[in-house]
Structures are given as C-alpha cells and as structure tokens.
Amino acid sequence: AQSVTQLGSHVSVSEGALVLLRCNYSSSVPPYLFWYVQYPNQGLQLLLKYTTGATLVKGINGFEAEFKKSETSFHLTNPSAHMSDAAEYFCAVSSNTNAGKSTFGDGTTLTVKP
Amino acid sequence: DTEVTQTPKHLVMGMTNKKSLKCEQHMGHRAMYWYKQKAKKPPELMFVYSYEKLSINESVPSRFSPECPNSSLLNLHLHALQPEDSALYLCASSQEVTASTGELFFGEGSRLTVL
Numbered sequence: 001a002q003s004v005t006q007l008g009s010h011v012s013v014s015e016g017a018l019v020l021l022r023c024n025y026s027s028s029v030p031p032y033l034f035w036y037v038q039y040p041n042q043g044l045q046l047l048l049k050y051t052t053g054a055t056l057v058k059g060i061n062g063f064e065a066e067f068k069k070s071e072t073s074f075h076l077t078n079p080s081a082h083m084s085d086a087a088e089y090f091c092a093v094s095s096n097t098n099a100g101k102s103t104f105g106d107g108t109t110l111t112v113k114p
Numbered sequence: 115d116t117e118v119t120q121t122p123k124h125l126v127m128g129m130t131n132k133k134s135l136k137c138e139q140h141m142g143h144r145a146m147y148w149y150k151q152k153a154k155k156p157p158e159l160m161f162v163y164s165y166e167k168l169s170i171n172e173s174v175p176s177r178f179s180p181e182c183p184n185s186s187l188l189n190l191h192l193h194a195l196q197p198e199d200s201a202l203y204l205c206a207s208s209q210e211v212t213a214s215t216g217e218l219f220f221g222e223g224s225r226l227t228v229l
Contacts, residue, residue, distance in 0.1 A: 034216075034217065041222075043220035043221050043223050044157065044206075044218070046218070049215065088154075094216030096216075100164065100169060100211035100212070101170065106155070
C-alpha cells in the first residue's frame with residue numbers, strides 16, 4: 001500500500017523568495033518518488049524524481065528535492081521563485097512492484113507575488 | 115514539445131453522442147494510461163494498457179471504452195456520458211508497467227464538456 005500527503009493546498013511566496021512544498025509518503029516497499037508540475041490548461045510535466053542512489057535530486061527550473069527515509073519525506077525546494085513557477089505541483093509515489101499505479105497527492109497551488 | 119499527443123484538445127458532446135479521444139506516443143513505451151482529472155484535483159487512474167493488453171481497469175463505467183490498436187496508439191471511446199463526466203482526460207505513457215520506475219509522460223489532455 002502507498003499514499004502521499006501534501007501539506008498545504010496553497011503556498012504563496014514573493015518573487016525571489018524560497019519555495020518549500022511539502023510531501024510525505026507511505027510505502028510498504030522502497031518507493032520511487034516524483035514531483036510533477038501542471039501549468040493551467042496543460043498536462044503534467046516531470047520536475048524531478050528519486051528512484052535509487054543520491055538522495056538529493058535536482059530537476060528542471062532550479063527545483064530540487066531530498067529523499068529522507070527516516071522522515072518519509074520528499075520536500076520540493078527552489079531557492080528563488082520566479083513568476084513563471086506559478087502552477088499546481090503534485091507529489092507522487094510508485095514502486096517496482098506497483099509501477100502501473102502511481103499514487104498522487106492532492107496537489108499544492110503555488111502563487112508567486114511580484 | 116510534449117512527446118505524447120492527444121486529440122482533440124477540446125470536445126463538447128451531448129449525452130447521446132458517441133465520440134473518441136485519441137492519444138499517440140513515439141517513445142517506444144509499452145505502457146499507456148488514461149487518467150481523468152477534475153479541476154483542482156489530482157489525476158485519477160482509469161485504465162492501464164501493458165503491451166497492448168488491458169491490465170488495469172479502475173472500475174470505470176462501461177460508457178468509457180478503451181482501445182489500444184497498437185503500441186503507439188490509445189483511444190478512449192465515449193458513449194452516453196453524463197454531465198459529471200466533464201473533466202480533463204489525460205493520456206500518459208511509461209517504459210513498462212513492471213520493472214520500471216513508473217515515470218509518467220503526459221499529454222496535454224483533452225478537455226471534455228458533456229451537455
């Protein structure tokens with residue numbers, strides 16, 4: 001069984017400020033973890049992923065996330081928000097025994113203020 | 115540019131109509147998916163095809179009928195839909211269902227309105 005909890009359905013930051021989007025997961029087997037971004041009227045796009053190896057993973061547009069097994073977390077950060085980062089962000093979990101059924105969190109809407 | 119192409123981008127249909135949504139990928143992926151997404155909600159899995167065979171049906175009503183003619187194409191046939199079926203329908207693909215990281219490649223979606 002697997003599940004994802006995204007803390008905070010809405011996050012608002014000023015342009016240039018740190019972005020922190022929280023994701024906690026539950027999985028009975030080693031997880032694969034993903035962050036997807038969805039811009040208005042578009043599909044989901046992969047930002048970054050953790051499968052094995054280095055626990056700090058870097059993605060597109062300056063985003064990175066750290067897999068912390070002890071905390072069952074995979075929080076997404078960006079040191080400097082841009083207006084173009086405003087979007088819906090989804091954390092997702094899957095595993096090699098259940099790769100056909102990714103479980104998504106409820107999403108976090110990121111607003112960037114000028 | 116997305117490597118998963120969905121058509122049409124917008125579709126309006128009456129409850130008695132029959133229509134189809136189409137999806138195409140040329141990444142050599144052997145798994146293809148249909149998701150339904152309501153506004154401000156995460157995608158909900160509907161169907162999974164693995165090597166052109168239906169492997170997962172998430173108890174979707176029979177008014178939705180998937181079809182996978184070949185490894186690159188995925189269709190979703192729609193008939194006698196209800197207004198509550200109005201949503202964004204997303205197609206996705208991945209390398210395989212098993213022995214895979216599960217990374218999904220999404221199309222831009224087909225926005226369906228049922229009148």
